[in-house]
Amino acid sequence: xxxxxxxxxxxxxxxxxxxxxxxxxxxxxxxxxxxxxxxxxxxxxxxxxxxxxxxxxxxxxxxxxxxxxxxxxxxxxxxxxxxxxxxxxxxxxxxxxxxxxxxxxxxxxxxxxxxxxxxxxxxxxxxxxxxxxxxxxxxxxxxxxxxxxxxxxxxxxxxxxxxxxxxxxxxxxxxxxxxxxxxxxxxxxxxxxxxxxxxxxxxxxxxxxxxxxxxxxxxxxxxxxxxxxxxxxxxxxxxxxxxxxxxxxx
Amino acid sequence: xxxxxxxxxxxxxxxxxxxxxxxxxxxxxxxxxxxxxxxxxxxxxxxxxxxxxxxxxxxxxxxxxxxxxxxxxxxxxxxx
Numbered sequence: 001x002x003x004x005x006x007x008x009x010x011x012x013x014x015x016x017x018x019x020x021x022x023x024x025x026x027x028x029x030x031x032x033x034x035x036x037x038x039x040x041x042x043x044x045x046x047x048x049x050x051x052x053x054x055x056x057x058x059x060x061x062x063x064x065x066x067x068x069x070x071x072x073x074x075x076x077x078x079x080x081x082x083x084x085x086x087x088x089x090x091x092x093x094x095x096x097x098x099x100x101x102x103x104x105x106x107x108x109x110x111x112x113x114x115x116x117x118x119x120x121x122x123x124x125x126x127x128x129x130x131x132x133x134x135x136x137x138x139x140x141x142x143x144x145x146x147x148x149x150x151x152x153x154x155x156x157x158x159x160x161x162x163x164x165x166x167x168x169x170x171x172x173x174x175x176x177x178x179x180x181x182x183x184x185x186x187x188x189x190x191x192x193x194x195x196x197x198x199x200x201x202x203x204x205x206x207x208x209x210x211x212x213x214x215x216x217x218x219x220x221x222x223x224x225x226x227x228x229x230x231x232x233x234x235x236x237x238x239x240x241x242x243x244x245x246x247x248x249x250x
Numbered sequence: 251x252x253x254x255x256x257x258x259x260x261x262x263x264x265x266x267x268x269x270x271x272x273x274x275x276x277x278x279x280x281x282x283x284x285x286x287x288x289x290x291x292x293x294x295x296x297x298x299x300x301x302x303x304x305x306x307x308x309x310x311x312x313x314x315x316x317x318x319x320x321x322x323x324x325x326x327x328x329x330x
Binding site: 076080083084128132135138 | 295297300301308309
């Protein structure tokens with residue numbers, strides 16, 4: 001199915017858009033006609049070039065907001081400034097995340113806190129601000145990038161898996177709270193996707209995870225971006241509060 | 251905005267949002283002490299206040315706004 005203009009005239013805020021799944025999401029959303037607010041921790045020429053190309057190719061508007069998800073004050077400052085502009089934000093993709101692996105006895109509390117800060121607390125805080133805009137609009141679609149690590153019981157996922165589990169449960173809860181305001185909230189739970197994050201995984205753990213998938217391969221960032229597009233668009237207008245696995249069949 | 255004007259406007263917002271008589275919107279009106287002011291109504295009230303005064307209320311203040319008296323203090327802070 002063509003995704004031409006599925007998001008025409010809408011504005012999407014995407015975190016962690018500088019690489020991997022996030023980079024593919026902004027490509028895909030731009031092709032579907034969405035204006036973009038791209039949130040990254042560090043500016044880069046590569047990102048600037050990518051956005052310039054998207055603007056030219058698809059006639060959309062883009063902007064970059066720089067802040068560190070580990071810094072609560074910076075998040076608040078960035079979101080307040082955005083909300084003060086009283087623009088519409090129709091789509092929020094909480095995509096940014098940090099990986100952390102290690103058996104329980106080798107996982108520091110610091111690592112767990114850091115994982116929760118980026119993978120859970122930051123998305124919650126951003127969502128609190130952006131939903132203020134969405135509630136006034138009476139419309140919105142929020143997509144939270146979870147993980148099968150937050151659903152299944154792979155060893156070594158205390159920090160990452162637990163933080164993603166929190167994000168996915170948050171998805172289900174606020175889907176219920178926000179439905180009366182015309183806002184849908186869903187989560188994608190990818191398995192191992194071919195990104196830099198996957199390369200950080202221990203070989204043995206990665207092999208084990210791939211072995212459990214019927215398709216026996218890494219997922220592609222584009223496959224996750226395509227699912228995000230579906231959830232962002234009216235094609236999924238009756239899909240709410242769902243955790244959609246993209247795992248090749250586990 | 252003058253204090254009296256702000257209070258009058260805020261009182262109207264409370265009354266309309268919570269669907270209560272203005273006569274009971276006093277400094278002693280507190281969250282959860284009347285059935286009309288529950289958590290769902292509180293969020294709607296926050297939206298009314300934000301639109302009415304063209305402000306954006308931080309989550310900490312949303313939580314802190316536990317009475318009409320508190321509401322006056324908090325709204326004043328955002329208008330200053």
